[in-house]
Amino acid sequence: MTWRKGQPWRRVHSLDRLNEQIRAAYPRAVPPATPATAWGSLADDAHSSDSDHFPHYYAALGKVAVVCAGDFPHAPELGLDFGEAAEALRLSKDPRIKYVIFDGRMFSSYAAHGYAPYTWRPYSGKDMHRTHGHISTVATAAADDPRDWQIGEDDMPITDADAVKIARAMVNQKVGGSSSPTVGELLQALEPAIAREGTNPTELAAALAGLPQVDPAKLAAQIASLLPATQVKQLADELARRLAS
Template sequence: MHQQLQAGAPRARPPGTGADEWGLIGDAAHDPTSDHSPHNFPSWGNQIVTAADFPNRPDLGLDAHRVLDDIRRSRDGRVKYGISNGQMFSSYAVAGYGPWTWRPYNPKNGDRHFTHGHLSVVGDARADGTQPWQTIGSQLATGGDFYTMLSACKYGDKGFAVFVLQATLLAYGFSPGDVDGGYGDKTAAALAAAIRDGDGKNFGYWEFAAFMKRVVSAGGGKGEKGDPGPQGIPGPQGKPGDAAVLPPGAVLTISQG
């Protein structure tokens, strides 16, 4: 996951951030029950760490909460839980909160994870999956570069990426108003209509995947019927017909007009 996030947000990779901000194994003072501490898992393996931290640096293109929300919405089978910005979700129900639902996070040590994100994976072979995490850095089969550009778009932004998003929405029948490079209410409404989910104010991985699915299925729609085309050239002369045969006793009369 670290490699993928650093590929998706190259400015956030060390030395742009400290190497210690990309934590895996806890130090000697770390809680031994934490997923950052090595544990043994029957039928899977021994001394395995099942947690990873990464910095929360939106200024460098890495928004930890957005990354974890992408992963939460993807319902990835490798996930155990994620923490960021004073919130937590689990892949299972907890104390009145359903699976994959954000809930308040107030640990005893006071670290509510505003400076970094935390992802824990399940303690079995599912965690060995090498498929990309459905967030920044993942190369989609359709338009990886397109996603990399558009994934920076959010409500209030202005610029070329927003212009491309607006132009694409308009081309597929979801009008964002003026195609002016400004991500306002009309652009958000058009995106929400296109993906049939949310308020359209963020263009993360999940929005991109849903949008591309709609784009591919839409196929651009049907245009209005055009005017008739020009008359075609005459076809070739047909073969001569058979000679007429008059029945016996018939008289052929030719009149002059």
């Protein structure tokens, strides 16, 4: 059966998840900062019906035609370096990958043209994919596996429990000790830190003393529950950077 324009189609679930991950990890690069077409899945008139961007019917993926391909922008000035993401995908050897193309190179999960699986090789297509990257998945049931992709160590998702541990560890490292500090203990640690900034420690301590007591562990858990895991990781990294400076 051949899909025709106007008929139902969908993108495989694994690429839905990859799209979510990349958008969450690089929020500055989402449209309109980058063209919506750079995030495309469905084939345009320039693609042949053999393209993975063209919807096909596969028994393992249900009765609706599916697209097993996705494009993602390369926008390093906005934080999204697709070259880094592509290399992370290559190293992951994820079984859902069919092939990836970027910047005049490609790799596939199968041996081709004398190159071993998951090895970069020259790409000879008309579009060198300099401004965006392309990923095709296999056309088996694995393509609908919605597990997270490995798109870079710094962007790997963390659990809420991990976020709580990170926040608690950062506070403990600054204050000292292994137990969760109270606001009073934090106030004692404020003076040497804020003195370096030229702030009056007495005035600041007096202002903070009127605040209700806070359990840092509970606060960290509340923050973690309100933010996507990738944003929690970015927040933790930024806090760690500022506390270390």
